[in-house]
Amino acid sequence: MVGMDHACVPVQSGGSFAGKALPMFEAVLTLCLALAGQECRPVLLPGYEALDEAGCRAALAADPPVPAESLAGLVAAGAPECRPAEAALAFEEVAPGVLVHLGRIAEADRENLGDIANLGLVIGTRSVAVIDTGSARWMGEAIWRAVRARTDLPVSHVILTHMHPDHVFGATVxxxxxxxxxxxxxxxxxxxxxxxxxxxSLAGLIGRGALIGTAVAPVDVVVADRAAIDLGGRVLDLRAWPPAHTGTDLTVRDRDSGILFAGDLVFDGHAPALDGSLRGWQAALEEMVEGGEGRVVPGHGGPVLPWPAGGADTRRYLGVLAADTRAAIDRGDRLSDAVPAIAAAERDRWQLFDQHNARNATVAFTELEWE
Structure with a gap:
């Protein structure tokens, strides 16, 4: 059986949510990889939580679950059953009703199981929004438990800040x-x-067992420019950006607290990763700075930084990346010769620098040589 307890805590209330009666049992369906013998995982079936086992069983009997399309291709080891609730993902309340999970500054591996990105919860009076969902279904399940530990309100929206796998693959549950x-x-x-x-790639990094039940969730609401989501008593402002960190960047600002969830447009400690447009990323950060002061949740690091000071390191790195790349192009350097030297002065300022900078330099060179 594959354990899923990294960066999780027992389901319990805390802070302003204390006193809530917590679900103690949940429904699961154990799924196994057909070609991997006993490599199995109990997959959470959301919505059947109860204070006791009898309540969970009654909920299953009243509304038997239909296996989701995302679970196709796996072998069920028995029928759905009720078990004691597993651990919830750890979240810190950074403002009333705004919570952040701090991912590790690391590459995904079999120890962290892909728990390497920051995630958010925003709780209104009618519903809850989840901002990013981690690398696998197990993380979405642990997020669901964290919500249920704090409120009975429905999760009305899952907002994905961009396409990278450490932010999107927990959304299906x-x-x-x-x-x-x-x-x-x-x-x-x-x-x-x-x-x-x-x-x-994730299967090789964290193991196929840890990915059981993981799939891409269909996007229901697309944001081409700006949009707003009303959770009841608080509104989230969404902004879709032209190509920057990626070609799919979306930021989320909670009007009530002023906190901006920047996704990977802002990095802290973790070396930035360029998978879109260097010039576009620089332009996006400049516009975000012009938007005024507040606080920001970066995609990695933090978990909460003052704004705009919290974006200064990312802006500096991108500036060095651009300047060194243009200098190499002006000298007539070949790409293979230029890459090792581009932004080398930044190496000691970032974790995971060597894992990301060479690709950043390659993307930057390819973009800027056509200026």
């Missing part, structure tokens, strides 16, 4: 629970083009 998946207008196509490669 929340969609099964009734949430609408929200993303940049280019997100659905980008994921359709990349999901096979993303999942194959």
């Amino acid at each position: 929340l969609a099964e629970a009734g949430a609408r998946v929200v993303g940049h207008a280019a997100l659905a196509r980008a994921l359709a083009d990349r999901q096979e490669n993303y999942l194959e």
Whole structure:
């Protein structure tokens, strides 16, 4: 059996949510990889949580679950059953009703199981929004438990800040629970083009067992420019950006707290990763700075930084990347000769620099040589 307890805590209330009666049992369906013997995982079936086992069983009997399309291709080891609730993902309340999960600054591996990105919850008076969902279904399940530990309100929206796998692959279980998946207008196509490669890469990094039940959730609401989501008593402002960190970047600002969820447009500690347009990323950050002061949740690091000071390191790195790349192009350097030197002065300022900078330099060179 594959354990899923990294960066999780027992389901419990805390802070302003104390006193809530917590679900102690949940429904699961154990699924196994058909070609992997005993490699199995109990997959959460959302919506059947109860204070006791009898309540969970009664809920299953009243509304038997229909296996989701995302679970196709797996072998069920028995029927759905009720078990004691597993651990919830750890979230810190950074403002009333705004919570952040801090992912590790690391590459995905079999120890962290892909828990490497920051995730968010925003709780209104009518519903909850989840911002990013991690690398696999197990993370979406742990997010669901974290919500249920704090409120009975439905999760109405799952907002995906961009296409990278450490932000999107936990969404299916929340969609099964009734949430609408929200993303940049280019997100659905980008994921359709990349999901096979993303999942194959993740399988090698965290193991196929940890990915059981993981799939791309369909995007229900597309944002081409700006949009707003009313959770009841608080509104989230969404902004879709032209190509920057990726071609699918979306930011989320909570009007009530002023906190901006920047996705990977802002990095802290973790070396930035360029998968879109260097000039576009620089322009997006400049516009975000002009938007005024506040606080920001970066895609990695933090988890909460003052704004605009919290974006200064990312802006500096991109500036060095651009300046060094233009200098190499002006000298007539070949790409292979230029890459090792581009932004080398930044190496000691970032974790995972060597894992990302060479690709950044390659993308930057390819873009800027046509200026």
